[in-house]
Amino acid sequence: xxxxxxxxxxxxxxxxxxxxxxxxxxxxxxxxxxxxxxxxxxxxxxxxxxxxxxxxxxxxxxxxxxxxxxxxxxxxxxxxxxxxxxxxxxxxxxxxxxxxxxxxxxxxxxxxxxx
Numbered sequence: 001x002x003x004x005x006x007x008x009x010x011x012x013x014x015x016x017x018x019x020x021x022x023x024x025x026x027x028x029x030x031x032x033x034x035x036x037x038x039x040x041x042x043x044x045x046x047x048x049x050x051x052x053x054x055x056x057x058x059x060x061x062x063x064x065x066x067x068x069x070x071x072x073x074x075x076x077x078x079x080x081x082x083x084x085x086x087x088x089x090x091x092x093x094x095x096x097x098x099x100x101x102x103x104x105x106x107x108x109x110x111x112x113x114x115x
Contacts, residue, residue: 001026002024002025002027002097002104003024003025003026004022004023004024004096004097004104004105004106005022005023005024005106005107006020006021006022006093006094006095006106006107006109007020007021007022007023008020008021008109009093009109009110009111010110010111010112011112011113011114012085012111012112012113013113013114013115014085014086014087014113014114014115015084015085016085016113017081017083017084017085018082018085018111019079019080019081019082020036020082020093020095020111021077021078021079022034022077022078022079022106023075023076023077024078024095024097025076027097027099027104029073029076030053030073031053031099032098032099033050033051033052033053033097033098033099034050034051034071034078034095034096034098035047035048035049035050035051035069035095035096035097035098036049036050036078036080036093036094036095036096037093037094037096038091038092038093038094039091039092039094040088040090040091040092043091045094046060047060048060048063048067048080048093049063049067049068049069049080050069050096051069051070051071051078055071062088063082063089066083066084066085067082068080068081068083078095080093085111085113087113087114088113089111089113090111090112090114091111092108092109092110092111093108093109093110093111094106094108
């Protein structure tokens with residue numbers, strides 16, 4: 001059974017930083033493309049960043065230069081380092097695992113950027 005467990009969310013002031021983690025189990029992690037998505041209140045879920053099984057990385061334009069996605073295959077974990085956070089980054093952040101269109105989601109972790 002696939003399980004994705006996110007952690008690291010919280011309340012941070014504008015300009016601050018957070019690191020999200022997503023620990024995966026029940027999958028052959030190295031085969032999966034891993035991604036971070038977010039959903040703000042009243043908005044659709046959107047892609048934030050993705051890292052493929054071979055390390056190719058893509059970011060949403062809104063986070064380029066501020067967020068960094070990485071993965072540790074030895075720990076079956078994907079990370080999202082978020083710097084220079086803005087109030088508009090406030091959302092529930094979800095981890096996503098994708099292998100040949102077989103997609104699994106984590107339960108989400110809340111990130112709130114506010115002074």
